[in-house]
Amino acid sequence: MKIxxxxxxxVADLANLRLTPDxxxxxxxxxxxxxxxxxxxxxxxxxxxPAMAQVLFDADETATLRADAERNVLPxxxxxxxxxxxxxxxxxxxxxxxx
Amino acid sequence: xxxxxLTIDGIRxxxxxxxxxxxxxxxxxxxxxxxxxxxxxxxxxxSSERALAAADAVDANIxxxxxxxxxxxxxxxxxxxxxxxxxxxxxxxxxxxRYVPPYDATAVTRLEAAGAVIIGKAxxxxxxxxxxxxxxxxxxxxxxxxxxxxxxxxxxxxAAVVAQGTAVVSLGSDTGGSIRQPxxxxxxxxxxxxxxxxxxxxxxxxASSLDHxxxxxRNVRDSAALLAAIAGRDEMDATSAFAPVPNYEEAMTGDVxxxxxxxxxxxxxxxxxxTGDLIMRGVEALxxxxxxxxxxxxPSTEWAISCYYIICTAExxxxxxxxxxxxxxxxxxxxxxxxxxxxxTRGDGFxxxxxxxxxxxxxxxxxxxxxxxxxxxxxxxxxxxxDFQKAFGExxxxxxxxxxxxxxxxxxxxxxxxxxxxxxxYTITGDLAGIPCxxxxxxxxxxxxxxxxxxxxxxxxxxxxxxxxxxxERNGGINAA
Numbered sequence: 001m002k003i004x005x006x007x008x009x010x011v012a013d014l015a016n017l018r019l020t021p022d023x024x025x026x027x028x029x030x031x032x033x034x035x036x037x038x039x040x041x042x043x044x045x046x047x048x049x050p051a052m053a054q055v056l057f058d059a060d061e062t063a064t065l066r067a068d069a070e071r072n073v074l075p076x077x078x079x080x081x082x083x084x085x086x087x088x089x090x091x092x093x094x095x096x097x098x099x
Numbered sequence: 100x101x102x103x104x105l106t107i108d109g110i111r112x113x114x115x116x117x118x119x120x121x122x123x124x125x126x127x128x129x130x131x132x133x134x135x136x137x138x139x140x141x142x143x144x145x146s147s148e149r150a151l152a153a154a155d156a157v158d159a160n161i162x163x164x165x166x167x168x169x170x171x172x173x174x175x176x177x178x179x180x181x182x183x184x185x186x187x188x189x190x191x192x193x194x195x196x197r198y199v200p201p202y203d204a205t206a207v208t209r210l211e212a213a214g215a216v217i218i219g220k221a222x223x224x225x226x227x228x229x230x231x232x233x234x235x236x237x238x239x240x241x242x243x244x245x246x247x248x249x250x251x252x253x254x255x256x257x258a259a260v261v262a263q264g265t266a267v268v269s270l271g272s273d274t275g276g277s278i279r280q281p282x283x284x285x286x287x288x289x290x291x292x293x294x295x296x297x298x299x300x301x302x303x304x305x306a307s308s309l310d311h312x313x314x315x316x317r318n319v320r321d322s323a324a325l326l327a328a329i330a331g332r333d334e335m336d337a338t339s340a341f342a343p344v345p346n347y348e349e350a351m352t353g354d355v356x357x358x359x360x361x362x363x364x365x366x367x368x369x370x371x372x373x374t375g376d377l378i379m380r381g382v383e384a385l386x387x388x389x390x391x392x393x394x395x396x397x398p399s400t401e402w403a404i405s406c407y408y409i410i411c412t413a414e415x416x417x418x419x420x421x422x423x424x425x426x427x428x429x430x431x432x433x434x435x436x437x438x439x440x441x442x443x444t445r446g447d448g449f450x451x452x453x454x455x456x457x458x459x460x461x462x463x464x465x466x467x468x469x470x471x472x473x474x475x476x477x478x479x480x481x482x483x484x485x486d487f488q489k490a491f492g493e494x495x496x497x498x499x500x501x502x503x504x505x506x507x508x509x510x511x512x513x514x515x516x517x518x519x520x521x522x523x524x525y526t527i528t529g530d531l532a533g534i535p536c537x538x539x540x541x542x543x544x545x546x547x548x549x550x551x552x553x554x555x556x557x558x559x560x561x562x563x564x565x566x567x568x569x570x571x572e573r574n575g576g577i578n579a580a
Binding site: 008011012014015016017018019020023027030031033034035037038039040041042044046049050051052053055056057058059063064066074078079081082083084085091093094095096 | 294
């Protein structure tokens, strides 16, 4: 399997990840080698085998439900304490409209 | 008081006999750890204030006629992917360099409720991604057994502090071997419990269907005591198990006569090495204690690496999407638009291995590839879990190597990510099946490098695993007479 730099830039775009030109060429090499190994899975016949959707769960389906009652939550100022930019009780971000 | 030799029991009896106070143990542990740390870089920082407050609470309780608690006064290190209220938690990443969590992980709350004293946060691979601890943004950890070598990863710091004696026990996390492999490289005990046995509330998520919290210790008893303190249902983690926590202490009788042990042949082919020889000596020692040993087969093993690196990267790409410059301390300057802010912050904040896994995960989940990769891997995961179920129909426990080789030199595998991934072969299968597994010291190579023996049991059968490991340890390990 060949991974081109164009594919790397496309995937990086999906992942919202800025990569430098050097990182793009290195990533193409690494992904090609790792995906080359991973592709061997296609040799294995898994027809009729269910996909694992849950690792392990030992109780009733509804066991994790709780009463819909109000509980202590983080106060606004503490929840915002790690924000790079906060203000007025909100997370501040740059303009959303322009891309 | 020699901090580097203390055990949980030793501390409890010392406290009860008033030989020392919890504050004295805490101060001595902090002083020793701070003096030794430049050698290994195993601690990222110390939580002295919080530790001393916890120690004073233990002393006050004893002075009032109370018991020290199951972990009373025990100095503990916590891997830096587990959040601690008011104590920086970086996950070994620039992205979270200044992150101070507003809450405690359940495991941390339970440790302190049991009387433990958290003295610092342990270095690790960035977001727990790596097998050598070289992916930490704050420098690698060095192996106390040989400072030119890696301690393993990703919980390299948690393993190193216990081996070095700068903490009595520690918490790590395991997604594909990140507790057992560093435990084996550093010559300590490391336990990955059943999936769901320990709450992950407050464990920074890497791959949620594979992530575990588990203990490191210098002996099996201490590892079992630590697990007992943190295990059990937690309503803050919907995946945490309801099954009651058995009494591990009572299970460690030293008597393993008649226990059936399976050696999966796929784990021993091509293992003509010092590691293989040491593991076989360990198996011989177990036979001498009366265990019955037979060969079993886990035929899907050869697909495990591919399966694991699809699932873990897919889940990681999703879990790491939250680091976008909005909520978690870091935002790159010169980002005039929202989109530029996302891209720049993530480009600047993540290291090479995180980027690689985000890219692989995004790729395997992207349009047109989902069925071929992610769904295929989930089917293969079912086959791997079935292999184990079949084996546990025949035997009580499986014994295997932890790693194909002992600790390697710093830098030796950094340029070949595939080779690094392939070295996880013996540990990732247990995580994929969600079964408990552990590494127990099994001698050293001629060069003095520790080797770990892996013991795996069926879901929630930690007691059998501890019984076997403790009997092995009690009778002198591979040197059993």
